[in-house]
Amino acid sequence: MRTYLDFEEPIKELHEQLEKTKEIQEKSKVDVKTLTSDLVQKIEQTTKDIFASLTPWQRVQLSRHPQRPYTLGYINAMTEEFIELHGDRNFGDDHAMVGGLGMLNGRSVMFIGQQKGINTKMRQYRNFGMANPEGYRKALRLMKMAEKFDIPVVTLIDTPGAFPGLEAEERGQGEAIAKNLMEMVKLRVPVICVIIGEGASGGALGIGIGDQVVMLENSWYSVISPENCSTILWRNWDHKIEAADALKLTSMDMLNNKLIDGVISEPLGGAHADPEGMFEILKKELTERIDTLEKIDPEKRIKNRIKKFSAMGEFQ
């Protein structure tokens, strides 16, 4: 059963009509071909109309859609082979941060990303995609391994934030993220970071330093979630829609502000409406981008990375 967001209501109604029409056809053998194709066309047009003018808050909703694909979904669909690698070799294995070696069009790639759960039980197991320090340290371990064997790194970012727990603080959440930032700047292999869903703050950035940082069309990336921004600046949750506008957190806003390198289009209706189509698109994008980056000298890539991030800021 597909879940529909509030603004997808017209699409839901059309889908229901289409289902009914199909039922009638099966029961009564009445020819409803014209009706069906009309409805299919109408669904496409309505979806186009709705998705042509999404508000920032609606995109935030899409980024959290329960049927939106998650990191392991992408990896399993895009790769011919995948071996998941566990643990930070120090404290434990963080289930909110996954990684491993994947074969992408015959090429080894180190995949790393936050993982959200697909149902209530798994959401707990994955800690809602909120990594602890050992998650960031596991990510770094895998990146350094990739560097050693000259394998490109792809990170898939989807997190409501780094976990703000007591033990996370004891084990140095701040230090773990900080270290990753500095180490990712210096990685000698190509690094591509893709925000596939939620890109919240330091928890996202902790695996987000790359030669190419790109966002899926309906993802968001900012220093804080709209809800928390509303709580702090307006002192309650009621202004999340205004906060989403003010933060300029959509893919197009982030690109226009030169804070990311590209936006990847999603299939019509969003990634959740056609996951297979989304996997196809991302696989093609990653392959092309890795091809391009591999042609650049490692020293030059690092230099470009430093130059790019150093240029970010607005001051007089």
Place this chain on the structure above:
Amino acid sequence: MGWFKRIKSGITTKSKDKKEIPEGLWYKCPSCKHVATSEEQEKLLWVCEGCGHHERIGSEEYFSILFDNNEFKELNPRMVSGDPLVFTDTKAYPDRLAKSQAATGLKDAIRTAYGPIDGQNAVVACMDFRFIGGSMGSVVGEKIARGIDYAIKNECPFICLSKSGGARMMEAGFSLMQMAKTSAKLTQLADAKLPYISILTDPTTGGVTASFAMLGDLNIAEPKALIGFAGPRVVKETIGKDLPEGFQRSEFVRDHGFLDYIVERSKLKSQLSLSLKMLRKTN
């Protein structure tokens, strides 16, 4: 030639004369209620004589504590933030900036300066909590970046005193990327084999902790400073229990392995300069 070579003349710019403190202004320690005059407090480097409570101070005070004879050259003193997102919450961002500038006499939440510490020149960046909670926006990132460039050019150490509530929400994505920017610049300082000393003061939280504040060759802190990634209120909400005594304080952070040492303000300069001296190879 090394980063330790002594420098020269030209550092004559003095910070503007100290504000006259009106007589009869008393300082009452929030911790032990000990009372002192403002002059006494200044002599004690704003540390309570009764209980050792380290009062929050700003760049003006730290520069006077660290630089010999309070002599230094301020770098990029006029840099101010833009308003890239045309951000408005209950107030427009430029108005918020203007108000904070008027109230504090500061341009933003950080100042950077170059000068001698026990005869050894260094670039010192110091955050000001009074300016929008010491939040990190474009100016904080850019001044740190240029401070690092200056240190590399002059082959001297880079010292940063952190004091921040974290991100500058009104710069959103730009604020976030200052974490990336400062970390990227620190790799250049490291490549030049120049020391980076991070001094964490009360409070250091959020994106500042998760970037340059935790990346020092030495991470040192003043006693009992609040240091963490998530703020204590958020952690408390997450675990649904009261936090243990001393949680996220300097001593706790040191005991968990993230600080090299804790130093009282009265010994800050001498320990800092000794540390810098000993990071230099001797034959």
